[in-house]
Amino acid sequence: KQEVTQIPAALSVPEGENLVLNCSFTDSAIYNLQWFRQDPGKGLTSLLLIQSSQREQTSGRLNASLDKSSGRSTLYIAASQPGDSATYLCAVGDHGLTFGKGTHLIIQP
């Protein structure tokens, strides 16, 4: 059974810092890995999708990498802004996604 773990559980940093969020999964036979953002009481906003044949994806200040052999993905956020404050979720799977508990990120102005 696939298990997804995200570290750290919470992170608070000053505005402008570059930061890395980590995601690990137990079964490396994954189809896709998707990073989401969740604001309090809101739905999930898709940030990046990495398909199993890919190593990384970039969108603006976000870069996500995937290392299937080690069962890890990282989400890199450059030049963080207060508006980046949210919970970031990692999910793996084909149709039924398996989610981690997320990293609660606070960017201090």
Added chain:
Amino acid sequence: EPEVTQTPSHQVTQMGQEVILRCVPISNHLYFYWYRQILGQKVEFLVSFYNNEISEKSEIFDDQFSVERPDGSNFTLKIRSTKLEDSAMYFCASRPLTSASYNEQFFGPGTRLTVL
């Protein structure tokens, strides 16, 4: 930009009552999903639906749950006899069949279900 919509945003019901949660997936998407998130816990997969039938379901999705696409645009989740532990945020998601990132799932804003 097209988005998944869900109604109602909040539903309060009595234990034992039936509830129907509604979703309108993104037009031209062909895969549909329901997930739930109990307060403070992980998002959990319930069911996937394609070509008018269930393609995959989790162990959570027991006989109390059913899904339907009644009219070609709506996608519904029915809980026949709600229990206190069904209280959660329920998310609908959809996915296109073909596109540059065809595996990407797009989520709706959720319906918060409170069972009293």
